[in-house]
Amino acid sequence: MLGFVHILLAGAFATKQRGTAWNVSARDGEPKPLTGVAARLDRALKNFLETYPLYLAAILVFSLQGKQPGMAETGSMVYLIARVIYLPLYAFGVPYVRTLSWLASIVGIVMIVLSVF
DSSP: OHHHHHHHHHHHHHHHHHOHHHHHSOOOSOOOOOOHHHHHHHHHHHHHHHHHHHHHHHHHHHHHHTOOOHHHHHHHHHHHHHHHHHHHHHHTTOTTHHHHHHHHHHHHHHHHHHHHO
């Protein structure tokens, strides 16, 4: 669901800036650069798409091992909560705390990976 929220918000704000005609077009050529919240939501989406495959791979490997949740479950919750917090922080341009939220999500992934061993 978090991925859908990222995609929908980034798309809605990009369409608001670039227009509906751009959104429904083939999007050939170089689009007008996004600014403000739309640009930040686009970057937040790209960042999510960089970390989510790592999270997914860690959860998949852990799940295939059939171990008890424990630290992996906690790591998963840390990742999810941190990423949920990260999105509005990035959208509103909040420095430092946004980076701490990103770091917490990485810690969550590391917790899952460590639980594999």
